[in-house]
Amino acid sequence: MVxxxxxxxxxxxxxxxxxxxxxxxxxxxxxxxxxxDGKTNRGISARTAQAKMKTIxxxxxxxxxxxxxxxxCYIEPVLVYGCEA
Numbered sequence: 001m002v003x004x005x006x007x008x009x010x011x012x013x014x015x016x017x018x019x020x021x022x023x024x025x026x027x028x029x030x031x032x033x034x035x036x037d038g039k040t041n042r043g044i045s046a047r048t049a050q051a052k053m054k055t056i057x058x059x060x061x062x063x064x065x066x067x068x069x070x071x072x073c074y075i076e077p078v079l080v081y082g083c084e085a
Contacts, residue, residue, distance in 0.1 A: 030078060050074070 014021045026035040056062060056070050 030081065 011023065014023075024036075026033055028034075053070065053074055057067050059067075
């Protein structure tokens, strides 16, 4: 991804081991969606959805196995990355 203030982002060819990488308009980094214009506004709805995870993790009517699975899928990767950094 190329971050630029211009309306149309410049095209760049980036290669790793002679393999061309696909250029994208946005990506997710530590739960924040970053767009090619450098803004993080698009991540607000994603953060709202993540906040709703609290109701799943604390709901006594949802089985413990389902809550553990949700924890492993959504929370654990961020924690592991934070420990590595």
